[in-house]
Amino acid sequence: MATTKKNVAEDTSGDGYLTHIAYDSVVFGFSGEKLKILLMEYHNTGFFALPGGFVMQEENLNDAVRRGLKERTGLDNIYLEQCYVFGDVSRFKPEVMKTILYANGHNVPDNHWLLGRFITIAYYALINYEHVKPTPDALSDSCTWYDVDDLPALMLDHKDIVTKALQTLQANLDRKLVGMNLLPARFTMKALQQVYEAILGEPIRRTTFQRKMLSLGILKRHGKHFSGSANKAPYLYSFKK
Amino acid sequence: MATTKKNVAEDTSGDGYLTHIAYDSVVFGFSGEKLKILLMEYHNTGFFALPGGFVMQEENLNDAVRRGLKERTGLDNIYLEQCYVFGDVSRFKPEVMKTILYANGHNVPDNHWLLGRFITIAYYALINYEHVKPTPDALSDSCTWYDVDDLPALMLDHKDIVTKALQTLQANLDRKLVGMNLLPARFTMKALQQVYEAILGEPIRRTTFQRKMLSLGILKRHGKHFSGSANKAPYLYSFKK
DNA sequence: TATTATTGTCTCACTTTGAGACAATAAACA
DNA sequence: TGTTTATTGTCTCAAAGTGAGACAATAATA
Structure with missing residues (x-):
């Protein structure tokens, strides 16, 4: 069955990923009386960004996010919630991705799928700070905790994503068992x-x-x-x- | 600036739409003491579906949804909220779209973008029942109100989408002025x-x-x-x- | 042994909610 | 015209929940 589908409408333009779709995750941890989130810093660019990624063609969206979190935190079974989809045209800034790729020695053609327009599905995750080994990915120097009320300047609209995630977390505070996941x-x-x-x-x-x-x-x-x-x-x- | 961007990473495979991305909207109205939603019925298929659509390359996601609602209801300035993104691989059923297109006289190749995998961003809308003239689109016989607790069988996972929309509406009931938009x-x-x-x-x-x-x-x-x-x-x- | 900073629990006033009582009233009926 | 009926607006009273503070218990220190 999977084979049948694979042969239908296969899209070879995204290296096995769905084009135009990204996710970003706001990973909350709690330590030293402060709420913190994980940020990545891309090589040689000074860009700080949320841990994010893309969805493979044969992969559930939620699983893609879990895969990314597993790589950056080493954790399985993370508490995860969708919070918002950011889909404005104004977030289309191919120069930014181009800069990041170039700083990592990748020179891609202008029509490369990574330089296209993306909508991003924002998630927030709650994890036990002590269980995490923050791990940078291939494009990043670091993956580090930052105080949520003392963040560096973030790439693109990632600051808006953090704000939205925090608002959603606040709104859910009385309905979900938040402490269970952060403590x-x-x-x-x-x-x-x-x-x-x-x-x-x-x-x-x-x-x-x-x-x-x-x-x-x-x-x-x-x-x-x-x-x-x-x-x-x-x-x-x-x-x- | 727009022209510059247009020349970068242009994707010609989706007839001007973003591939892999769809939206579906659960349009709530209130009449005769009952909560109702709008459903479309596709020509010659017996398929009932939520009003949905695709996002154009130069269009904000939220604007795409408003455009679709405008076409089906005639209304501007509709109260609209995102509720969830459905992104499982299991919703990839190209035969369904193929059937719909075929029943409308469109015969598309197997690698056509409409037959690819889609994630869908679910929205709910609240509108004043009396102000609406439900209008079918090119593929549909009808666009009609149905009691939310007496729906016909729906296409794909659209029943799950309705359930999620209703849950979200319930959860927001004490935080948003729901009556204002339905009455x-x-x-x-x-x-x-x-x-x-x-x-x-x-x-x-x-x-x-x-x-x-x-x-x-x-x-x-x-x-x-x-x-x-x-x-x-x-x-x-x-x-x- | 006295001191100090916290913690667990209690009290009291105030507000919100559940459940019902009751008078006011618009139209129909006698 | 007066009576009846269903509904509406408001009030009451008890139960439950919340804000603000009092106070005794207690683990380490002086």
Whole structure:
């Protein structure tokens, strides 16, 4: 069946990728009380960009994004959500891609598929910061964490994509179990609160937050966590399975 | 500047459209206490489908959707939201498009761009039922309203798209002013409640709903509406500008 | 042993919501 | 003209949820 389809309308112009379609992912992690995202820096260009990529002809869109995340973070089974499709003509800037390719020693003809117009499907991912080994790809010098409220200038409309991802995450905060994906298996109530505060960008009342979380009945309480600081030790919690 | 770009990476394989990219729109209307959507029926095939289309090379994605809606409904300035991108390989069924084209007298080669794999960006739109003149396109016999909970079998994964659109609409119900787009300029509190009930698919307590809506301070009260029925006449409301 | 910074829980006022009661009223009917 | 009926607008009362703070418990330090 796959063979039949392969012979129908095969598009050889994209090296096995779907032309005009890209994805970009905003990978959120949490560390040191701050919300962070992964950024790539392309060789010899000074361009910072979100980790993104293209979809292969025989590959599901969501799988393409997971493949890209696997390469950059080493993680499988990442929590992933679509957030928006950026499809304006104004994002068509072939010079940018040309510069990146040229800086990497690739000289492609002007009608190359990578220099065409792309719409990009933006995703956000939530991952456990400590489990990640950020890994640059062939075109990049680095893949590094940046504070979400202290980002360098980003390529193209990637700043808009980050903003949209953060807005979507905020809007989903009360409907999805966000902490589960950003925190280690066991965590203190304070850490959970800090995740919420980092996402919302504003402080939350401690007692109200604690009461609310406990009343949801989704947390399991474990032993205490002795940090060494001179005060009452907090309990550790995990999410109920 | 546009001319410069035009000469770069021009893709002549899609008759001026971006290959691999489609959109489908779930157009919601409200009439007779029911939530309805627009469906097209393709000539000589028995296929029912959502109104969809393709993106031109020099056109914004969102504008392409508005163009399609304008053609099918005659309306400008439609309330529109993205809801999801369907990008699985399993939706690649070139026979379906081939059948539709063949039934319309178009015989295209197997490598034609329309027979390639597409991802589709799903949108939902909210419109005032009474303002619409549903208009079929060149490939369709009809463009007609159907009860959202009494739909015919739909082509491809269009049933999934409708489900996703409805879920998204439900999730947005408390954050966006949905009634404003589905109702006429002036409406009764009962009509507004019926919109909410139709979207949520469950009854709402009348007194609580009325209290809530009034307390939001977004409604302006006008004169009474005398329907001719033997009971107290309700006020008419409009949304404050 | 006293001190200090945090944590877990409780209280109290205030707001929101669920559920129902009830009077007002537009047209139909006797 | 007065009565009936279905619906509408508003009110009440209890239950649940939230904001803001008080306070005792406690892990390490002085």
